[in-house]
Amino acid sequence: MANVFPRGAPLTYPDSVVARAGWHMGDTSAPIGPESWQATCRAADCAVAAAEAVLAGAPAAYALCRPPGHHTGAEVAAGHCLLNVSAIAAAHLRGAHDRVAVLDIDVHHGNGTQEIFYDRSDVLTLSVHAETRAYYPFFTGYAEETGTGAGAGFNLNLPMPRTTRDDAWIAAIEAGLARVADFAPGALVVSLGLDAHENDPLQGMKITFDGFRRAGRLIAGSGLPAVIVQEGGYLSPDPATALEAFLSGVMAPGAG
Amino acid sequence: MANVFPRGAPLTYPDSVVARAGWHMGDTSAPIGPESWQATCRAADCAVAAAEAVLAGAPAAYALCRPPGHHTGAEVAAGHCLLNVSAIAAAHLRGAHDRVAVLDIDVHHGNGTQEIFYDRSDVLTLSVHAETRAYYPFFTGYAEETGTGAGAGFNLNLPMPRTTRDDAWIAAIEAGLARVADFAPGALVVSLGLDAHENDPLQGMKITFDGFRRAGRLIAGSGLPAVIVQEGGYLSPDPATALEAFLSGVMAPGAG
Numbered sequence: 085m086a087n088v089f090p091r092g093a094p095l096t097y098p099d100s101v102v103a104r105a106g107w108h109m110g111d112t113s114a115p116i117g118p119e120s121w122q123a124t125c126r127a128a129d130c131a132v133a134a135a136e137a138v139l140a141g142a143p144a145a146y147a148l149c150r151p152p153g154h155h156t157g158a159e160v161a162a163g164h165c166l167l168n169v170s171a172i173a174a175a176h177l178r179g180a181h182d183r184v185a186v187l188d189i190d191v192h193h194g195n196g197t198q199e200i201f202y203d204r205s206d207v208l209t210l211s212v213h214a215e216t217r218a219y220y221p222f223f224t225g226y227a228e229e230t231g232t233g234a235g236a237g238f239n240l241n242l243p244m245p246r247t248t249r250d251d252a253w254i255a256a257i258e259a260g261l262a263r264v265a266d267f268a269p270g271a272l273v274v275s276l277g278l279d280a281h282e283n284d285p286l287q288g289m290k291i292t293f294d295g296f297r298r299a300g301r302l303i304a305g306s307g308l309p310a311v312i313v314q315e316g317g318y319l320s321p322d323p324a325t326a327l328e329a330f331l332s333g334v335m336a337p338g339a340g
Numbered sequence: 341m342a343n344v345f346p347r348g349a350p351l352t353y354p355d356s357v358v359a360r361a362g363w364h365m366g367d368t369s370a371p372i373g374p375e376s377w378q379a380t381c382r383a384a385d386c387a388v389a390a391a392e393a394v395l396a397g398a399p400a401a402y403a404l405c406r407p408p409g410h411h412t413g414a415e416v417a418a419g420h421c422l423l424n425v426s427a428i429a430a431a432h433l434r435g436a437h438d439r440v441a442v443l444d445i446d447v448h449h450g451n452g453t454q455e456i457f458y459d460r461s462d463v464l465t466l467s468v469h470a471e472t473r474a475y476y477p478f479f480t481g482y483a484e485e486t487g488t489g490a491g492a493g494f495n496l497n498l499p500m501p502r503t504t505r506d507d508a509w510i511a512a513i514e515a516g517l518a519r520v521a522d523f524a525p526g527a528l529v530v531s532l533g534l535d536a537h538e539n540d541p542l543q544g545m546k547i548t549f550d551g552f553r554r555a556g557r558l559i560a561g562s563g564l565p566a567v568i569v570q571e572g573g574y575l576s577p578d579p580a581t582a583l584e585a586f587l588s589g590v591m592a593p594g595a596g
Contacts, residue, residue, distance in 0.1 A: 088367040089345045090479040091416050092455050096472075103478035111344040112368065160347050199348050216352075222359035223346040 087112055110155070110162030124151055124166035131173040134311045138271060139180050144310040144334055146276075147173070152315040154188055154275045155221060157199035163192070163221060170275040170313045171200045174207055177311065181270025182206065185308075187260055188213070189299060190277025190315040191288035193225030193241065197275065203235040208267045210260045212253070214280075214288035215243035238267075246288055250295035253280065257299055261306050272308040278317025278326040285319050293322075293329040300333025310334075366411070366418030380407055380422035387429040390567045394527060395436050400566040400590055402532075403429070408571040410444055410531045411477060413455035419448070419477060426531040426569045427456045430463055433567065437526025438462065441564075443516055444469070445555060446533025446571040447544035449481030449497065453531065459491040464523045466516045468509070470536075470544035471499035494523075502544055506551035509536065513555055517562050528564040534573025534582040541575050549578075549585040556589025566590075 088106040098104065105116070127149035134145035147169070154170050155163030170186055174197075177184045186201070188194030188211040201207040216225035231239040240263050242256045264272065278296070280289040303310060312334070317323050344362040354360065361372070383405035390401035403425070410426050411419030426442055430453075433440045442457070444450030444467040457463040472481035487495040496519050498512045520528065538546040559566060568590070573579050 088369075088418075088476065088478060089347075091345075091366045091418075092413060092480075094482075094485055095479045096482050098473050098478040100474040100478055103474070106367070106478070110347045111362070113344075157348060162344075162347075217354050218356040218359070220344065222344060222354040222356055222362070223351045224348075226350075226352050229350055 108160055110157070110160040113163055114161040114165060116166070120166055127151060127153065127169050128167050128172045131169040131311065131313050132176050134313070135173045135176040138309040138311050139177065142309070144304060144312060146312040146331065147314060149314050153313070154190060154194040154197050154315050155192070156196040162196070165196060168196045168200060170194070170273050170315070171197050173311045173313055174273045177271045177273065178207060183208070183267060183269040184271055184273065185210065185264045185267055185269040186273040186275060187264060187303070188275035188315070189257060189280070190275055190317070191280040191284065191286070192220055192277065192316060193243070194275050195221045195224040198224065198229065198239055201235065202231055202239060203233040205234045205238050208238050208264065208269065210240045210242070210263060212242045212244065212256045212260055214246050214248070219246065219288060244289065248289040250292055250298065253289060253291055253295055254298050254302065257302055261302065264306065264308070269308065272303070272306065272310045274303055274310055274312045275315045276312050276330065277315040278320055278323045278330070281317070281320050281322070281326050283321050284317065293325055296326050296329040297333040300330040301336055301338045302333070304334045304337030305339055364416055366413070366416040369419055370417040370421060372422070376422060383407060383409065383425050384423050384428045387425040387567065387569050388432050390569070391429045391432040394565040394567050395433065398565070400560060400568060402568045402587065403570060405570050409569070410446060410450040410453050410571050411448070412452040418452070421452060424452045424456060426450070426529050426571070427453050429567045429569055430529045433527040433529065434463060439464070439523060439525040440527055440529065441466065441520045441523055441525040442529040442531060443520060443559070444531035444571070445513060445536065446531055446573070447536040447540065447542070448476055448533065448572060449499070450531050451477045451480040454480065454485065454495055457491065458487055458495060459489040461490045461494050464494050464520065464525065466496045466498070466519060468498045468500065468512045468516055470502050470504070475502065475544060500545065504545040506548055506554065509545060509547055509551055510554050510558060513558055517558065520562065520564070525564065528559070528562065528566045530559055530566055530568045531571045532568050532586065533571040534576055534579045534586070537573070537576050537578070537582050539577050540573065549581055552582050552585040553589040556586040557592055557594045558589070560590040560593030561595055
């Protein structure tokens with residue numbers, strides 16, 4: 085049966101499983117199969133284990149999560165994401181720290197993470213991404229989205245042109261990290277997409293392997309305990325090379 | 341490319357045609373092809389011509405519109421509907437009358453028509469339909485949806501069990517017409533679905549051909565000039581027979 089999505093108001097939560105599927109799916113690219121629940125729970129476990137490692141004293145830990153999570157909001161899955169594993173890691177860290185920051189450098193806006201923490205001042209969310217006017221997730225990711233209520237001022241979007249190369253990307257990450265330093269969180273979650281790479285088929289940005297190395301170096305240079313959660317980038321021809329470059333930067337922290 | 345639908349807030353209207361398609365489609369069952377615009381404009385023309393006939397003195401006029409329209413709101417198409425032709429007919433009649441009513445007896449809730457006039461007191465909207473908790477359009481169609489702002493009290497939903505037979509259906513239409521009489525409109529639009537029929541494959545209700553005849557008789561018996569707009573029912577094995585029964589009732593007005 086065709087997908088059916090709730091729009092407008094007033095809306096009532098229905099009984100039908102078809103309608104509930106539409107209610108909880110933000111688009112048609114996050115289908116749910118028999119193994120989906122187990123897979124996304126394992127991904128969340130993986131992110132929590134990385135958070136535990138950081139809470140136990142590791143300067144950084146990397147969680148190779150599949151499926152990714154950053155497009156999923158509190159009750160709506162979308163964009164190949166089911167549970168929002170970065171948000172779950174942030175919530176876990178929040179149990180031990182008064183303030184936690186999430187820096188999303190996936191080429192797509194981290195709209196789910198933004199939505200989950202949009203009205204909160206204890207979790208700062210930042211996203212550096214390709215501008216969304218003509219790029220997924222389209223409807224959010226704009227600079228004017230800065231949070232609401234108690235969360236006003238605690239969301240920072242840094243949309244960038246699709247022609248963005250290493251220097252501009254690194255400068256944006258640097259600006260994000262400056263905001264993070266102001267916020268002084270106890271720990272940082274990095275939503276790591278590898279899809280900003282210049283060879284990624286979706287062509288959101290033009291970042292090189294060296295750009296990923298510099299990003300890793302800069303983030304580790306912040307001195308914050310960091311939980312690095314794998315988000316997108318699996319369509320790139322060389323995700324492992326991009327990851328290796330990023331992690332080599334993390335292991336040699338510095339000024340990017 | 342997969343459909344992408346806006347959810348949550350804040351939302352920005354995007355440039356991408358893919359994203360705009362998602363913005364303006366409420367589900368995946370109102371696709372748009374090269375001929376769609378012409379078809380839906382012709383359907384609207386047909387409904388307006390019927391309204392003109394009624395404004396010129398005809399007691400009733402029937403518009404065989406394709407595609408139908410009652411699931412389409414002000415900016416969102418859905419459920420095989422593109423332009424909301426019943427709403428367009430009502431707006432046209434509204435140019436000549438202070439008050440217009442729309443009575444929707446399609447087996448599916450007329451959610452688009454409800455949405456369009458939800459905050460207005462000059463167009464009374466009523467819908468008699470199969471209860472939507474497990475039936476399209478799922479998220480709306482509940483009795484507690486009665487209008488908002490100036491429109492509070494000017495929307496009436498009469499959801500009915502999927503076991504509904506002729507007598508109960510006719511009683512609901514009678515209740516709807518009593519509300520219409522209170523409202524004293526200058527003209528009536530009837531959103532006519534034939535899919536309440538007992539042989540309809542979607543099995544929303546169990547109405548017989550004689551039930552449709554009685555409905556037509558009752559509506560014409562209201563004495564209001566009526567623009568009858570064809571909505572759903574095209575999956576039934578005998579839509580023409582159901583239509584003939586309804587129109588035979590219209591031509592012999594009475595107490596149903």
